[in-house]
Amino acid sequence: MNRKQILGIALLSAISLVGCQKKDASLMVATKISANWTFHQADKEEWLPATVPGCVHTDLLANGKIEDPFYRLNEHKLQWIDKVNWEYKTTFNIDPDAIKRDRIALDFKGLDTYADVFVNGTQVLSADNMFREWLVDVKPQVKEGANELRILFRSPIIEGLKKYDANGYVIPVSDNDQAINGEVPDGKMVSVYTRKAGYHFGWDWGPRLVSSGLWRPVYLTVWDDARIENLQLKQNSVSEKEASLTAVFEIEANAVNEATVTIQNDGNELARTNIKLTKGISTYPVDFKIENPKLWWTNGLGEAHLYNIKGKLEIGKRITEKSERIGIRTLQLVRDKDANGTSFYFKLNGVPVFMKGANYIPNDVFPARVTDEMYQKVINTSKISNFNMLRIWGGGIYENDRLYDLCDQNGILVWQDFMFACAMFPGDDAFLENVKQEAADNIKRMRNHPSIAMWCGNNEILAAWFGWGWKQKEEAKSKENADKIWKSYTDIFHHILPDAVATYDPGRSYWDSSPCAGMGNPSDLNNGDDHYWGVWWGKDPFKMYATHIARFMSEYGFQSFPEMKTVKQYATPEDYDIFSEVMKSHQRSSIGNGTIEYYMLQDYKKPKNFESFLYVNHVLQAEGIKFALEGHRRAAPFCMGSLVWQINDCWPVASWSSTDYYQRWKALQYFAKKGFEPVLVSPYTNNDSLKVDIINDKLSEIKAQLVTKVLDFDGKEIWKETKDVTVPANSSNTFFGTKNSDFMKNIQANKQLFVVELVENNAIISTNTLYFKPIKDVLLPKPDVKFEINAVQDGFEISLSTDKLAKNLYMTIGDEEGFFSDNYFDLIPAQPVKIKLETKLTKEKLQEVFAIQTLDGAF
Incomplete structure (x- = not known):
């Protein structure tokens, strides 16, 4: 729409719409109603300025009525907000020409959630779904001149309690619904009764902040x-x-x-x-x-x-x-019978593609706060980290168009969940009809994006019913009610949602639950996707990642705290202990901080202080997930996808994320970048074998040399072997193998390491290392790391060298902002590296704050 077409828009004291002036104007014009909003607690007199799009919590924060919900324990003081009603209002003006238009409507892109809308005192809409768009004709209610728009947001908790009490039986919900933390009467988990983002009610990585408001824009639209x-x-x-x-x-x-x-x-x-x-x-x-x-x-x-x-x-x-x-492309989810079971992989333009990426949650607990810059940053992280898929998880939101636009531009496919996670749901006619309209709205909005790869009904509900004991528990209480609960499941995920996909987007696949082995069938390793949480919840060793492998690994992960710079933004020095009240509150996994410590002490000595604990925790997370990244890729084509949980956070917290709330890269993101390189050389042990696999995702073969060697920690070469290899296109194969017990006879396991390089045209195109013992049993030297800083465009180039092995070298710039092209890597003697630091710091300031840490100094 160009300026000449927008004849119907002018800004008055609030929002004004000027009518169509001549017959060759646009049939339809729309303007955003974003100015002069105010809000108040419905039973209070005081009206305050509001921001639209926005929400109650952010408006209260902007007006100084509450403190930052993310800071220390403030979240717990704010649980009253979701149990009262809130009201928003503004005024828009319509001139004499606009009032003559055939149609005048309000177009709400997102109302969160129970919203009664009034125009000039007359109710025109009662909304009840955060995920739907609402277009309502208001021509009978508007008049020439000033018009009042008022919206009453009813408490989602009070409304949920009414439905909970009226239902007749309790619907199973995971304890991610933090009703007790939220001071809900009797701890009633009411989240499932409201079509609202599940993570607002809490999750095992998120706070409980249940808000209300106009979370997406509202437009006044007129047309003839x-x-x-x-x-x-x-x-x-x-x-x-x-x-x-x-x-x-x-x-x-x-x-x-x-x-x-x-x-x-x-x-x-x-x-x-x-x-x-x-x-x-x-x-x-x-x-x-x-x-x-x-x-x-x-x-x-x-x-x-x-x-x-x-x-x-x-x-x-x-x-x-x-x-x-x-985008013009062919894409199909291939489900073919084979010797192992049923395949699960995506074929793009006729080519089977291994999916590399992560699970994505909303970038903020208050989604209206997510900026274009934040979207660009997370997608840029995905692109430069060699991702080709993100899974939009089902407990968040159907994301803004901007995210899908960026995925389109950058070649990132999207596994799109519908917004259902870790809970059973009601099955009454009104609820099912609401879901039906929600599905239609979102499929139609998103279906033209080439990035949308697949629609998935829900996250882990099938797994909960059959694998978490929900079915048996409910049947033990009442077989009749259990049957009702399961019927609600099949109504939604076996009928309404697949029918919606077939009707509105028939060219794309539908998968009823993640994980599963097919419609209504619990997951197994041979027939579908799998979420593996034996590492973490089951305390399985990290090496299990390399053997517990399904056709598509759509979730797995391990936790870490944010870096020290982020911790300082939500905590004070008195909180710097992983078992302090603040650190426990910014950790929502029921086994969280103790489990991090448990795994750490399996492989590392006890860190000497809190800051060292954070650093070693990052290394632990990254080195642990490395088993999965490489194991999944080595298993291709049996396994054709690896999506780590998770790429981002919605607040500053200890979680499974690879980048924290401020999108600062943890060690895991650097390791994921390397683990998902198009060409990967991967050394590993399997039973009594030492092997090296080469994975080539490119669509052309590679002729190269595979160099395998053993170095001591001074960089001295102990053993070396070089062989010519031809690596087929789009393949994963073993190119080196020996009996581990024989190989180790001449190796000093606590003083040496295995180094592998793939060399093409005299250039190393992939390199990797393998240590023979857990790091706590390795005699790490104290390296003398030399560095030189030189200014380059957009930052600095840092040249690094060392006299001895510098394990997991970590560069920091204090509390300043910047991005290192690589970090947490092993610097080997006689193998200098150059790292790019993007920052706006001066060289003088950089030299003042730049610091290096290596693993030997953390204990």
């Missing part, structure tokens, strides 16, 4: 004759010569009329069709072709090429239009 409700772009077929597509216009018309619809690609008209509009909402398909199409590829395999498609609706000289970006 007709508007484009939705534009679906369906790919029918694709070849090197052409792609055949259909644009499906979903048009709401006020009356029968003659119209023309056109499709353009980057301004070039591809199709034009005359149609006859019928009153109401109808669809109108238009076929078109794109010649010599450029395909959309995932990160690492090619360009994520996008086409800018515009659909136009013309009635006389009036026009309205809708733009979408698409």
Whole structure:
């Protein structure tokens, strides 16, 4: 929409909409209602300024009425907020021309959650789903001049309690619903009765902050004759010569009329069709072709090429239009029977692709606070870390369009959960209808994104019912109620959601629950995806990651605290103990800090102080997950996906994240970057064998030399072997193997390490190391690390060298901001490295704050 088309918009004291001035104007214009909002607690007199989009908590914080919920124990003081009603209001103005428009509507992109909407004192809407969009006709209620918009947000806890008490039986919910922490009467877990982000009620990595408000924008929209409700772009077929597509216009018309619809690609008209509009909402398909199409590829395999498609609706000289970006590609979830069971992998443009990435949760517990910069940062992290998939987890939100746009641009596929996690749900008609509309809203909003790989019904509910004992527990209480609970499950996940996908996005796959082995079948290692939590919850050793492997590993992880700089932002020195009240509160796993310590003492000596504990914890997490990253990739093509839990945090906390709330990289993110390189050389032990595998994700073979050697900690070469190798395209194979007991006869296991390099055209394209003993049993030397700092564009280049092994070298710049291109790595004698530091610091300041830590100094 250009400036000449927006004839209906002017800013008055609040929001003003100027009517259509002439007959060749746009059919439809919209303006955001974002100014002059105020809010108050519904039973109090005081009105305060509000921000829209936003929420009650952030507005209270901005007005100085509450303290930062993330700081120390403040969260616990704020549990009263979700048990009262809140009211928001503003005024918009409509001029004499606007009032003459055929239709005037309010378009709410997100109301959280129980919201009664009034225009000039008349109720026009009662919303009850955070995840839906609400378009409501207000022409009968508005008048020329000033109009009042008022929204009453009813307490989600009070509303939930009403439904809980009326249900007749208790629906099973995991203890991620922190009702007791939230001071809910009798600890009643009411989250499942409200279509609202599950993580707001708490999770084992998140706080309990149940908010309300206009969390996405609201628009005042006016139009004449007709508007484009939705534009679906369906790919029918694709070849090197052409792609055949259909644009499906979903048009709401006020009356029968003659119209023309056109499709353009980057301004070039591809199709034009005359149609006859019928009153109401109808669809109108238009076929078109794109010649010599450029395909959309995932990160690492090619360009994520996008086409800018515009659909136009013309009635006389009036026009309205809708733009979408698409990628042309074929993508299928392959479920073929084989000797092991049933495959589970994605084939992109005819190529089987190993999925590398992470699970993604909302970037903030208050989602309206997430900025474009935050989205860009997390997707840039994914891209430079060699990810090609993110799983949008089912206890958060259907993300903003901006996130999917960035995934489209950067070749990151999205495994998209529907918003259901770790709980059974009601099955009454009103709830099921609400879910049906929620699914339609979100599928239609997101389906044109080439990044959307698959729709998944829920997170871990099938696993909970069959594997966590829920089914047996409920049947023991009442077989009748247990049957009702299971019927609700099948109604939602075996009927409503797959039917919605089949109706609105038939080209994509549906998977009913993660993990599972197929519709209604609990997960196993041979037939679907798996969440492996034996490491962590079961206290299995890290090496189990390399043997407990399914067809697709969609969740696994290990915890760490944030770095010291982040801890300082939510705690004070008196809190610097992992068992302090603040540290325990910023740790929501029921076994959290003790489990971190347990695993640490298996492989490392006890750190000498709190800051050293954080550093060793980062190393522990990264080295542990390294077993999984490499083990999963070595297992291809049996295993074809590895998604670590999790890439981000919604507040500063000890969690499984690889980047913390401020998106500062932990050691794990650096290790994931290396573990997901397109070409990976991986040394490991298997029973009594010492092996080296080479994984090549590229679509062309590699001719190289495999160099295997043993070095002592002074860098002296003890043993070396070089062999020529040809590594097939898109493959994982073993290229070196020997009996470990024989190999170790001449090795000093506590003073030497195994180093592997893959060399192509005299350049090392992949390198890796293997230690023969746990680090607590290794005689780590005290290295003398030399460094030189030189200014380069956007920061500095740091040249590093050492006289002895510098294990897990960690560079910091105190409390200043910056990003190191690599960190927590092993610096080997006679193998100097250069690291880029992106920062705005001066050289003088950098030299003042720059510091290096190595593992030998942590104990």
